[in-house]
Amino acid sequence: MSDVRRFAVFGGVYNNFLSLEATLNDARALGCEAIYCLGDMGGFGPQPDRVFPLLRDVPDLFVMQGNYDHSIGNRLEDCACGYTDPRDNYYAQISYDYTLANTADAHKDWLRDLPTEFRHTWAGQRVLMAHGSPRQVNEFLWESMCPDAFLEHLLKSYEADVLFVTHTGIPWKRELEGGRQVINVGAIGRPANNGRTSVDYALVEVDAQGVRVDFREVEYDHEALAALMREEELPEPFVETILTGWWTTCLEVMPARERAAGVY
Amino acid sequence: MIDLNLAIDRPPEGPAPELELRHLDTLWLQVTGTLCNLACRHCFISCGPKNESHPFMELEEVRRAVETAAAMGVKEFYFTGGEPFMHPQIREMIALTLEHGPLSILTNGVLIDEELAAWLAETFHNARYNFDVRVSLDGTTPEENDAIRGRHTFEKILGGAVRLHEAGLNPVFTVTTCHAELAESAGRQRFFDLLAERGITRPRLKFLAPFKIGREERRGGAYEDFERLSEGMLDEEARASLQCSSCRMVTAKGVYPCPILIEEEGARMGDTLDDAMGPIKLDHPACYTCFVEGVTCRT
Ligand code: SF4
Ligand code: SF4
Ligand SMILES: [Fe+2]
Numbered sequence A: 001m002s003d004v005r006r007f008a009v010f011g012g013v014y015n016n017f018l019s020l021e022a023t024l025n026d027a028r029a030l031g032c033e034a035i036y037c038l039g040d041m042g043g044f045g046p047q048p049d050r051v052f053p054l055l056r057d058v059p060d061l062f063v064m065q066g067n068y069d070h071s072i073g074n075r076l077e078d079c080a081c082g083y084t085d086p087r088d089n090y091y092a093q094i095s096y097d098y099t100l101a102n103t104a105d106a107h108k109d110w111l112r113d114l115p116t117e118f119r120h121t122w123a124g125q126r127v128l129m130a131h132g133s134p135r136q137v138n139e140f141l142w143e144s145m146c147p148d149a150f151l152e153h154l155l156k157s158y159e160a161d162v163l164f165v166t167h168t169g170i171p172w173k174r175e176l177e178g179g180r181q182v183i184n185v186g187a188i189g190r191p192a193n194n195g196r197t198s199v200d201y202a203l204v205e206v207d208a209q210g211v212r213v214d215f216r217e218v219e220y221d222h223e224a225l226a227a228l229m230r231e232e233e234l235p236e237p238f239v240e241t242i243l244t245g246w247w248t249t250c251l252e253v254m255p256a257r258e259r260a261a262g263v264y
Numbered sequence B: 001m002i003d004l005n006l007a008i009d010r011p012p013e014g015p016a017p018e019l020e021l022r023h024l025d026t027l028w029l030q031v032t033g034t035l036c037n038l039a040c041r042h043c044f045i046s047c048g049p050k051n052e053s054h055p056f057m058e059l060e061e062v063r064r065a066v067e068t069a070a071a072m073g074v075k076e077f078y079f080t081g082g083e084p085f086m087h088p089q090i091r092e093m094i095a096l097t098l099e100h101g102p103l104s105i106l107t108n109g110v111l112i113d114e115e116l117a118a119w120l121a122e123t124f125h126n127a128r129y130n131f132d133v134r135v136s137l138d139g140t141t142p143e144e145n146d147a148i149r150g151r152h153t154f155e156k157i158l159g160g161a162v163r164l165h166e167a168g169l170n171p172v173f174t175v176t177t178c179h180a181e182l183a184e185s186a187g188r189q190r191f192f193d194l195l196a197e198r199g200i201t202r203p204r205l206k207f208l209a210p211f212k213i214g215r216e217e218r219r220g221g222a223y224e225d226f227e228r229l230s231e232g233m234l235d236e237e238a239r240a241s242l243q244c245s246s247c248r249m250v251t252a253k254g255v256y257p258c259p260i261l262i263e264e265e266g267a268r269m270g271d272t273l274d275d276a277m278g279p280i281k282l283d284h285p286a287c288y289t290c291f292v293e294g295v296t297c298r299t
Helices: A017-029 A048-055 A067-073 A086-101 A105-112 A148-157 A222-231 A236-244 B059-071 B090-098 B114-126 B142-149 B153-167 B185-197 B215-220 B236-241 B285-293
Strands: A005-010 A034-037 A061-063 A118-122 A125-129 A162-165 A172-175 A181-184 A199-207 A210-218 B026-030 B076-080 B103-107 B131-136 B172-176 B204-208 B247-251 B254-256
Touching (some): A005 A017, A017 A034, A017 A048, A017 A199, A017 A210, A017 A222, A048 A105, A067 A105, A086 B185, A148 A162, A148 A181, A181 A210, A222 A236, B059 B090, B090 B103, B090 B114, B114 B131, B114 B153, B131 B153, B142 B153
Parallel strands (some): A005 A034, A034 A061, A125 A162, A162 A181, B026 B076, B026 B247, B076 B103, B172 B204
Antiparallel strands (some): A005 A199, A118 A125, A199 A210, B247 B254
C-alpha cells in the first residue's frame, strides 16, 4: 500500500457523456479516492440528460454548480454569456435552448441546488475549488490574463494554498512562491483549441511532500459524439470542434494570446 | 420596452451613491494625457493636438504606478490618451508594463505604420501576458466615421488596423454607438462585412455608448436633470458591474476614479494610487450612462 493519495478534478462537461464516462473510468482505474466536478454540465453537446446518471448519487463523485448549471437550474432565458459577435450569440443560444428544453425537471432541480465551492486540507495545504474564480462564478481565469501577484491576491483573500478552477475550457497551471499553486482544470466536454480531439483533467497526487498536479489526457469516442450531434441537428461548427480539436465559435471571450494558438 | 423618460424626468431624490473599491483589478494610465492627433467630435475628454490640460506622463511615473498596482495584485492594465503612440517612450512603457500583467492599448490607429505594427506583433508573441491593441472606428463608411473622427480618418484607421492584422495581430475594434443603429445586430453585421472585405475575417468588436461630456456634450447634447444616480437605484450586482468598483485612472496630474472623469471638477482623488483607495461618490451624470448602458472595459 503506497502512501500516495490520488484525486481527480475536472470541469466543463458540456453534455459530453462519452468523455465524462471515459474521464471517470480513467480516474477510477488510477485509484482516485475522490473525484471533483467543478460544474457546467450543459451546453454544446447532445442529449443533456445522459450525463446525469453518471453524475448523480455516486459515492466517490462531488459535483459543484457552474454558471450554466445556475442558469439551467433556475430556468433562466439564456446563459448570460453576453457575446457581441452575432454568430457566437446565435450558436450559444441554440445550444442553451436545446439544453434547457432537453433537461428533465428533476435534473434541473438538482443543478439548482448544487454547492458552489469545495474546501479540503491535503498535506497540510488549504485546497479551494471554485467554478470561475473564488470571487465570481463567471470570472474567466485565463493563463495570459492572470498576473502572479493577482493570483497571490486571490489565494490570500480566500485563504487557500492551492486553487482549482474551470470555466474557460483551456487548462493551465502555475506554481507561485512558497509552493502555492493555481490550476485551471480546463474542460472535459470540448477539446482545448489545440488540435487534439482528446480532453484533459487534473490528476492530483498528495503525499508527505505536498500536492502535485498533472494533466491527464483522455481519449474517448469523439466520432460517436459527433455523429450524435449531427443526428440532433446541433450546429455544424460545434461538430467540427469535436472532430478537429479547434474552437470555431465563442472565440470572442478568449484572449488574443490563447486565441493565437488556435487556427481561428 | 419601458420608456424610462416618461416615468422619471425629475432629478432623483436622495444623495448620490457611494461606491467602495472592491479590489484594484484594472489600472488605467492616461499616458499621453489629453493630447491627440485627432479631435473627434464625440471625445468625452475633448482631446486634441492642442489640449494640454493633462500632459504626457513620464516613463518613471508610469513605472511607479504600474509597480504600485502590481504590488496590490492588479489584474490588468490599460493605456489610453489622447493617442498613446504619440509618446516617444511608448515602447518602453509597453515593455515594462507587460512584465507585470496583461495590457490593452487604446489607439486611433492612425500612427501605426509597418514598422510599429511589426514591433507590436513581436511584443505580443514574446510577452508573458496578453497584449491587446484596440482600434477605434466609428462607422462602416467614410461618411459615417469621418463625420465623427474627422476628414479622411476612415481610411487611415483601417490602414493601421490592416497593418496590425498583416503583422499577425488581431486588434479589437471599438465602436462608439453615436449612430444608434450600429449597436443593433444588422449594424454589427455591417462591421463584420467591412472587415472581412479588408481581410480581417475573425474580427473582435466592442460597442460603447457615448458619454455626454467633453466635446460629445456639444455634439449630442448634455445630460438631462433626471440622468443622475441616487442611493436606492443601485443593488449589489449593479455596484459590482460598475468598472469604478475595481479600477482607477492614473494621469500626469494625479489619480481619478475612472477614464471618463479626468476633466471633471472634483473627481481627482489624490497624487498617488495609495491616496485613491477610498470610496467614490457617483454624483456625476456620466455615472448614469455607466449604470444604464453597463459600460465596462472588458473586451
Ligand atoms: S476619441 Fe480618441 S482619437 Fe478621438 S480625439 Fe478623443 S482621444 Fe483622440
Ligand atoms: S463615470 Fe462611470 S466609471 Fe466613472 S465614476 Fe461614474 S460610474 Fe464610475
Ligand atoms: Fe462556466
